[in-house]
Amino acid sequence: MQPLEGIRVIDLTRLLPFTSWLADMGAEVIKVEEPEVGDYSRWFPPTINGQGAYFMLVHRNKKSLTLNLKSDKGKEVFRKLVRVSDVVIESFRPGVSERLGVDYKSVKEVNPKIVYCSVSGYGQTGPYRNFPGHDINYIALGGVLALTGRKGEPPVVPGTQIADLGSCLLATVAILSALIFRSKTGEGQYIDISMTDTAISWMTIPSAFYFAGFEVERGELPVLGGFPCYGVYETKDGKYISVGCLEEHFWVKLCKVLGREEYGGYQWDMEKRDEIFNSFREIFKTKTRDEWFSILAKEDICVAPVYSLQEVFSDSHVLEREMVLETEHPRLGKIKQIGFPVKFSKTPCEFRRFAPLLGEHTVEILKQLGYRTEEIDEMKKSGVI
Numbered sequence: 001m002q003p004l005e006g007i008r009v010i011d012l013t014r015l016l017p018f019t020s021w022l023a024d025m026g027a028e029v030i031k032v033e034e035p036e037v038g039d040y041s042r043w044f045p046p047t048i049n050g051q052g053a054y055f056m057l058v059h060r061n062k063k064s065l066t067l068n069l070k071s072d073k074g075k076e077v078f079r080k081l082v083r084v085s086d087v088v089i090e091s092f093r094p095g096v097s098e099r100l101g102v103d104y105k106s107v108k109e110v111n112p113k114i115v116y117c118s119v120s121g122y123g124q125t126g127p128y129r130n131f132p133g134h135d136i137n138y139i140a141l142g143g144v145l146a147l148t149g150r151k152g153e154p155p156v157v158p159g160t161q162i163a164d165l166g167s168c169l170l171a172t173v174a175i176l177s178a179l180i181f182r183s184k185t186g187e188g189q190y191i192d193i194s195m196t197d198t199a200i201s202w203m204t205i206p207s208a209f210y211f212a213g214f215e216v217e218r219g220e221l222p223v224l225g226g227f228p229c230y231g232v233y234e235t236k237d238g239k240y241i242s243v244g245c246l247e248e249h250f251w252v253k254l255c256k257v258l259g260r261e262e263y264g265g266y267q268w269d270m271e272k273r274d275e276i277f278n279s280f281r282e283i284f285k286t287k288t289r290d291e292w293f294s295i296l297a298k299e300d301i302c303v304a305p306v307y308s309l310q311e312v313f314s315d316s317h318v319l320e321r322e323m324v325l326e327t328e329h330p331r332l333g334k335i336k337q338i339g340f341p342v343k344f345s346k347t348p349c350e351f352r353r354f355a356p357l358l359g360e361h362t363v364e365i366l367k368q369l370g371y372r373t374e375e376i377d378e379m380k381k382s383g384v385i
Contacts (some may be wrong), residue, residue: 002026003347007179010081012090012102015041016120016164017058019089021172023351024061024340030081030365031059031356035066035385039357048332051355057337059355065366066359066385069100073384078102080369082110087175089117094129104190115178115189119171123194135195138163142199147206151219151226163199170198222246222268228276229254229267232306239289240306241296250302257299258283329354359385 004027011031023029033039041055048056065081068074082088088107090097097103097118104116121138122128128141139162140146149156175192182188200207205223210216220226229245245251252264255288260279266272284292289305296303307315313324313336323339340349362385366376379385 001243001347002350003344006238007087008085009087009089009175010078010085012088012097013119014039014091016091016161016168018091018168018171020058020060021342022087022175023059025342026347026350027087030060030085030361031062031064032067032069032078033064033358035068035383037361038064038066042358048335051332056335056355061350061352062356063353063361063365064159064356064359064373065338066273067362068384069111071382071384073379073382075101077366077371077379079110081365082107082114084369085111085114086179087115087117089119089171089175091119092234093132094118094120094124102146108188113182113186115175115182115188115191117171117175117191117193119167119195121195123197124167124192128196133195134187135161135164138195139199142196143203143206147203147216147218147221147224149218151217153219154384155218162202163195166198166202167193167195168216170201175196227273227379228263228270228280233281233284235284235289235292236286241284241289241292242304242306244304246302253299254301255295257296257301287376325351327351327354 001026004022004025007022009019009022009027009029011029013019019027019029019031022164031039039055039059041058042052044052044054046053067077069078088102090102090183092100092163097369098105104114104118107114107116120129121133122131126268131137136145136157139148139158144162145155145157146153147191148158171191171193174193178189178191206216207219209221218224223230225231228243230243230252232240232242234240243254245254248267251267252261255261258280260276260283263272263276263279266276287295293303293305305311312318318324321339323341325337325339326334327337329335342349363376366379366385367373371379376385
């Protein structure tokens with residue numbers, strides 16, 4: 001038995017894996033998609049025999065129900081589904097769910113115990129609530145982008161979607177918290193998550209400095225590359241190694257191994273900072289990345305190689321942690337996916353099914369809701385499903 005077995009989630013989101021962890025932990029996640037079109041990410045390149053690789057990665061363990069929510073019959077089906085569900089999650093811009101008649105107020109009338117989660121770029125309130133946007137806009141407004149990169153250089157776009165994926169995680173935590181509350185009180189509730197709020201909430205260290213009266217600039221803070229003890233260095237082979245020696249004993253040990261013991265007492269010294277940076281940059285270029293990693297790791301120093309994706313997914317540690325999941329797809333052959341990041345001792349996550357084909361489970365779900373074959377055929381003809 002998995003942790004969320006018996007929990008049914010209606011997924012109205014698009015593009016992002018908001019319900020992925022819920023599905024991996026055993027919830028029955030029903031992805032409601034527009035007939036014929038479906039989630040846009042189904043068709044995003046790269047594709048494997050016409051199937052979007054990204055869609056397959058983030059929508060495993062889910063079911064697909066095609067449903068035209070603009071039609072009266074589609075709304076009827078949705079309401080029936082709500083009656084036997086626990087969670088609804090949507091990512092429309094504020095006001096869209098009301099126009100479709102699938103907003104919290106409408107859903108609560110059908111099922112007062114429902115947990116309803118809205119995820120949007122700027123939240124349901126505030127002057128920016130109706131602005132369009134994507135991750136780069138949310139981290140820009142949230143301050144993350146301004147602090148990403150080196151001092152004196154332009155901001156750098158991060159290697160992954162911080163506000164987007166961070167909001168997926170927060171939505172999961174919030175939904176689970178609301179389900180626990182419901183188990184104690186019998187009451188459902190509404191959850192409003194803003195991706196911009198998420199980005200701001202992850203700015204813990206920069207915000208602490210700012211609230212304490214310090215000026216915060218790109219590339220200046222201790223954990224943002226502002227000091228030699230915490231940064232990235234190029235090596236002899238043109239690759240890079242990361243150094244994270246925040247604690248004094250790690251720093252002193254690093255200086256000793258690099259042959260610069262005299263710098264041990266100057267970890268946070270502003271006057272010595274540039275001198276130490278320049279010295280370390282020269283030293284790290286005398287050996288390859290893997291040579292430095294071998295030398296420093298043996299000395300119990302906080303370092304790690306900067307990997308390409310090919311190196312990530314072939315690393316012995318990553319493989320032993322089962323973070324590469326290889327499965328045999330009935331149509332596409334062997335495919336690889338990211339493994340489960342959470343390891344439960346008694347209720348492990350499981351791979352139960354591949355990402356669904358568009359509308360793959362529509363008939364199954366409709367029959368569970370009591371619709372007869374003739375009614376289902378009529379809904380197909382009229383474009384409801």
